[in-house]
Amino acid sequence: MTNPTRRAFLGAASAATATAMTTSLASRAAAAFSPRPTDVAVEDVSFEYEDYRYRAPLKFGGIVVERATILNVTCAVRTRDGRAAKGFGSMPLGNVWSFPSRAHSYDETLAAMKALAGKIRDITAGRREPGHPIDINHDLEPDYLKAAVDAARERGLSEPIPKLCALVVASPFDAAIHDAFGKAHGLNCYRTYGPEFMDRDLGDYLGPEFRGEPVGRYVSPKAKGRMPMYHLVGAVDPITAEDVEKPIGDGLPETLPDWIAYNGLTHLKIKLNGEDLDWDVARVAKVERAAAAAQARRGVSEWAYSLDFNERAPDVAYLLEFIDRLKAEAPDGFRRIQYIEQPTARDLSVVQPGELAPAARVLPVVADESLTDYETLLMARDRGYNGAALKACKGQSHAVLLAAAAQKFNMFLCVQDLTCPGASLIHSAGLSAHIPSVRAIEANARQYMPDANRAWEPRFPGIFRVTDGTMDTSALDGPGLSVV
Missing domain, CATH: 3.30.390.10 (Enolase-like, N-terminal domain)
Structure with missing residues (x-):
């Protein structure tokens, strides 16, 4: 049960912070900023x-x-x-x-x-x-x-x-x-x-x-040289050959083991339903079994997962039970999890203060859809989130400002995809490569929209042709967003 005194205190503190920010920003906005020749x-x-x-x-x-x-x-x-x-x-x-x-x-x-x-x-x-x-x-x-x-x-x-x-x-x-x-x-x-x-x-x-x-x-002027690439395991994606009902037949992989071998994958993002606990636990366990066999054939012993509930988990109790069951049924799968993304409702007003904290003490719990400005970042922290997802699709200006705030607050940071192809992937990868604490890049369009990437592959082979599980981001220091 939430302590009503604590809730009142947090509400008053948030109101005071908002008032101070509004006053400060208004006074600064009224000040005359110096024109610059670079504008x-x-x-x-x-x-x-x-x-x-x-x-x-x-x-x-x-x-x-x-x-x-x-x-x-x-x-x-x-x-x-x-x-x-x-x-x-x-x-x-x-x-x-x-x-x-x-x-x-x-x-x-x-x-x-x-x-x-x-x-x-x-x-x-x-x-x-x-x-x-x-x-x-x-x-x-x-x-x-x-x-x-x-x-x-x-x-x-x-x-x-x-x-x-x-x-x-x-x-x-x-x-x-x-x-x-x-x-x-x-x-x-x-x-x-x-x-x-x-x-x-x-x-x-x-x-x-x-x-x-x-x-x-809070940004790095020079891009990281190489970064691991997260591959998406969608909720209807086939894991093994037995799951393939109708082969696509376009020459690209059609099962998870084939994708692991094709791209040399070491990072997998798993989409979960959030409405069926048995299915969610079984899904991660199945991915772990298939990945373990595929990685053993490659001689790889370490790889990582992130889990995305897409706001579908009804409450933190569901999430905690999921964690306990996964620990028991697939302990190696649980050990590989780097973070959990947006498990519950994006509307933070329906989430109680501190509600996500019990899960965040176990693993980083990252807010994504909830984050639309600095105020929602503050609300997410108050609700117990200890991580934030940056997205190029929310705007470059938005991303660098929230990256600064999240780093100051020592939050876990990641950059996530919107199935971005071509120039949008270069933008997203550049964001990942220039935010110091971000550890990996998501890139889903190669799985779902490869046609949209083909014209870009010869120009940025390090981004669009992955064979060792990593992207070569060293080319993302060109003029502007490096989209040239």
């Missing part, structure tokens, strides 16, 4: 779509997905001192993940996201005041969120477009500006987050306890 103004924005069918269905959050729409954005900018550049951003729209709805179909939520993309394009193109990309995104986000409200109303939706969904739509626009900014200065964007390019510091975005700290303090 960029947006001159033009355009976008287009690509559509792909999955080679195999992917099930998460109780829904099977078989297709994807990619939003590609090009942005032209010019610095105050006259240098011009174009940047590129790309992201799957991911409507099933970012706009789960019982009232609206896949096509309806996708159409709403496309309508919002047009509005965000116009808002971004109308921004003429030069600034740093993080400042531009920070200043425009309230307009983006208002546009989401307008788009839902204009399309007659019975449900609002969630903030998470609006972040996904805005993310390639934000990425394109970061990419253009770095290219205008001939620098990787992770080298442009220091005081020589930014008048504001973290205190202006996150509150007084970050005063005086540059954004660049």
Whole structure:
């Protein structure tokens, strides 16, 4: 039972923190920031779509997905001192993940996201005041969120477009500006987050306890050389040959042991249902048996898992029982788990303070869908989460700011995928490679949308052709987001 005195204290503390942040940010916003010759103004924005069918269905959050729409954005900018550049951003729209709805179909939520993309394009193109990309995104986000409200109303939706969904739509626009900014200065964007390019510091975005700290303090200017790659084991993916009902026959692996041999895998992310304890425990145990046999054939003794419940676990009691049963039934499988992702509801207001703490004392428990801003990160910590998932699909600006906060709070950090192909995978991999404490990269599109990667493979073979279980991220120090 939650202590009511403690709950009241936490509520008062949160309110005081929010008041202090609001006052501080308002006063800083009123201050005159010094124009810099490095600032960029947006001159033009355009976008287009690509559509792909999955080679195999992917099930998460109780829904099977078989297709994807990619939003590609090009942005032209010019610095105050006259240098011009174009940047590129790309992201799957991911409507099933970012706009789960019982009232609206896949096509309806996708159409709403496309309508919002047009509005965000116009808002971004109308921004003429030069600034740093993080400042531009920070200043425009309230307009983006208002546009989401307008788009839902204009399309007659019975449900609002969630903030998470609006972040996904805005993310390639934000990425394109970061990419253009770095290219205008001939620098990787992770080298442009220091005081020589930014008048504001973290205190202006996150509150007084970050005063005086540059954004660049929490990112690495040079990418890590190699990083392990997480392979996804979806809830309907075949594990063994006996699970293959209808072979795809396209030359790519069709079972988990075949994928392990094909990519030299050492990291597996396992999707779970969260509504059937027997199935969830049996699924991890089956993956462990198949992986153990495959790794033995390769002479590999150490590999890792992450577990993703996609918010489906009803409560922490379910999670704790799952942990106890897995320890008993598949102890080696349990030993390999690095972290558990978003086990319960994304709406943190229905989660009690400290509710996830008992599980977080056993393993890192990572918030993902819940995180849409700094305030939700604070709420997640209060609910007992001790980890945070960064995602390129929530925006580059969003990701680097939350990465700073999470590192200051000593939280476990990971970067997760939205089945990102092509330029969006390069963006996501670059984020993983430049956040110091992130240990691995997720890359699912090679399994589900390989056609979307093929044009990129010759240009970035270290990212798109994996044979030893790792990505070569050393090439991700190029100008902008390295998407060249």
